Amino acid sequence: MATKTAASGIKARDGRSTREAILEAASRLIHVHGYNHTSLDDVLRESGVGKGNFYYHFKSKEELGYAILDQAIASFLAETLEPCFSDPGRRPLAQIRCFFDRVHEIQREQNCVGGCAFGNLAAELSDVHEGFRTRLAVVFSAWHERLTQALHEAHRRGDLHDGCRPEAVAHFLVASLEGAILLTKLTKDISVMEQCVTEMNRYLSLYELGA
Amino acid sequence: MATKTAASGIKARDGRSTREAILEAASRLIHVHGYNHTSLDDVLRESGVGKGNFYYHFKSKEELGYAILDQAIASFLAETLEPCFSDPGRRPLAQIRCFFDRVHEIQREQNCVGGCAFGNLAAELSDVHEGFRTRLAVVFSAWHERLTQALHEAHRRGDLHDGCRPEAVAHFLVASLEGAILLTKLTKDISVMEQCVTEMNRYLSLYELGA
DNA sequence: AGGTATGTACCGACTGGTTGGTACAAATGG
DNA sequence: CCATTTGTACCAACCAGTCGGTACATACCT
Known part of the structure; x- marks a missing residue:
């Protein structure tokens, strides 16, 4: 079993898709709530990404x-x-x-x-x-x-x-x-x-x- | 000296002008920074009004x-x-x-x-x-x-x-x-x-x- | 083959500072 | 003296950003 990768559980994120999940959630939230009024925590909650992970992909x-x-x-x-x-x-x-x-x-x-x-x-x-x-x-x-x-x-x-x-x-x-x-x-x-x-x-x- | 009121020192505020000072500072700040990104503290600093005083004149x-x-x-x-x-x-x-x-x-x-x-x-x-x-x-x-x-x-x-x-x-x-x-x-x-x-x-x- | 080192991807607790809002005592003034 | 008006200390929630640590795959060394 488990041939090679973790083979897509409920999350199935690798480097590429995590960044995209953040981008997707953030642009949706910012479009409606604005830049200043959208908190990082909102983006993280919406995308299911942890904080440390976020700062791995974006520096700020x-x-x-x-x-x-x-x-x-x-x-x-x-x-x-x-x-x-x-x-x-x-x-x-x-x-x-x-x-x-x-x-x-x-x-x-x-x-x-x-x-x-x-x-x-x-x-x-x-x-x-x-x-x-x-x-x-x-x-x-x-x-x-x-x-x-x-x-x-x-x-x-x-x-x-x-x-x-x-x-x-x-x-x-x-x-x-x-x-x-x-x-x-x-x-x-x-x-x-x-x-x-x-x-x-x-x-x-x-x-x-x-x- | 000091006949009656504080006779207009550097502040000279009575009830009316305090409210107006808050209004003036806040509308100036909000015009440029927006509503969400203008903090109460900014308004208070700019108008020289204390916090308790603010909440006497405005309920929120x-x-x-x-x-x-x-x-x-x-x-x-x-x-x-x-x-x-x-x-x-x-x-x-x-x-x-x-x-x-x-x-x-x-x-x-x-x-x-x-x-x-x-x-x-x-x-x-x-x-x-x-x-x-x-x-x-x-x-x-x-x-x-x-x-x-x-x-x-x-x-x-x-x-x-x-x-x-x-x-x-x-x-x-x-x-x-x-x-x-x-x-x-x-x-x-x-x-x-x-x-x-x-x-x-x-x-x-x-x-x-x-x- | 087996051990070690390295790079990538990830997590959640924590920090210092800011937020809107409250409590309360002191001053002011009719 | 009692209403209004004000200043200060304080609070819990929230903010962006940091930190120590984990998991895992690949590469390298012997």
């Missing part, structure tokens, strides 16, 4: 925060942003509208709870923790850049009015989406999100040529 | 939070919102644009630090503290209502396109402003706010008649 709570953030950034870029903007079947402006819908859908899926993890952390930490502020600025900058790129591409194709300033429009779109998510989370009313997406589409049509 | 930290929020709501409505929207020298849409400028100015004044106190608290607490969520919903609802009212008034005057749905537009404007403030606070770049205000004005002009 701050480093855990960075790890979660880096993971969330990668997953946002790869699983939410890119799928919309690399769809070759849509023209750039349609890609942007598709992204609005995706954000709307996510808020509906999570029942208006949690909001945007990046927006929450930005509100909580940008003024008190420069390390987090910088990392958060990176996500928003990547997001902004993807929108700017799509707008430039639309202009190149002749879909966009000349009066459109892509960088300003992109900033406004990011801001509007973040604000809409926040307002939806506060009111717990998904129709707020719907209305905002409708108005964002109208705003975009302001610059659109040959619809 | 939670009640202090409510008091601060109520005070901030009243001051926002009276000193920021109303002045813009009760100006009889401007037409409703101009009042709205004036409000955009006011928000922009405030962010510039506070050097992109602090963001919106209500937005910050909404992000921090809407999912974990129903009491705060409800109170915060009240401010945003009042704000939303004031915008809706101005839009209806504009429509009555014939300044507004028929296709404009005031409630949806108002939600979008609130969301955009909140998002713009958040993004400005994160990037620490006031030009983000400028760009957003410019685009909001363009958006508004979508519905405007006879400019």
Whole structure:
């Protein structure tokens, strides 16, 4: 018996999955309760990992925060942003509208709870923790850049009015989406999100040529 | 000497001003550090008030939070919102644009630090503290209502396109402003706010008649 | 093969400091 | 003199982080 490893009892953790269990529990808790208000003990209880073990895998709570953030950034870029903007079947402006819908859908899926993890952390930490502020600025900058790129591409194709300033429009779109998510989370009313997406589409049509 | 009262030494507090000193220090600290991450001891140190004294004036930290929020709501409505929207020298849409400028100015004044106190608290607490969520919903609802009212008034005057749905537009404007403030606070770049205000004005002009 | 050393993964008790909140006596003032 | 107002000492719970120790697989030495 017991051929080789402990062969998966009720826990079955090896180095790799322990780190992932911590990451999973922590990002879930921090998304809802914030960074400061999520204690290590909460994370440990939720993930079933002991304290000494935690400090074997992470050197501090701050480093855990960075790890979660880096993971969330990668997953946002790869699983939410890119799928919309690399769809070759849509023209750039349609890609942007598709992204609005995706954000709307996510808020509906999570029942208006949690909001945007990046927006929450930005509100909580940008003024008190420069390390987090910088990392958060990176996500928003990547997001902004993807929108700017799509707008430039639309202009190149002749879909966009000349009066459109892509960088300003992109900033406004990011801001509007973040604000809409926040307002939806506060009111717990998904129709707020719907209305905002409708108005964002109208705003975009302001610059659109040959619809 | 010492005629009657302590005659204003370095402290000079009576019942009224102690409460106000606590309120002032707490709202300043909470605006930047958030509710959970501002400790009573911080507030006490900053205001020079003793602990027993604090608990004479407030029955808990939670009640202090409510008091601060109520005070901030009243001051926002009276000193920021109303002045813009009760100006009889401007037409409703101009009042709205004036409000955009006011928000922009405030962010510039506070050097992109602090963001919106209500937005910050909404992000921090809407999912974990129903009491705060409800109170915060009240401010945003009042704000939303004031915008809706101005839009209806504009429509009555014939300044507004028929296709404009005031409630949806108002939600979008609130969301955009909140998002713009958040993004400005994160990037620490006031030009983000400028760009957003410019685009909001363009958006508004979508519905405007006879400019 | 058998003993020893090494690196990885893990645990739970403990520490020093902070938290929100209480007890209570002293001062203040009409 | 009695209400209000205040300062100080204190508490239990909680916080991030440390410590000593265990379990076990692999590598190394003779």
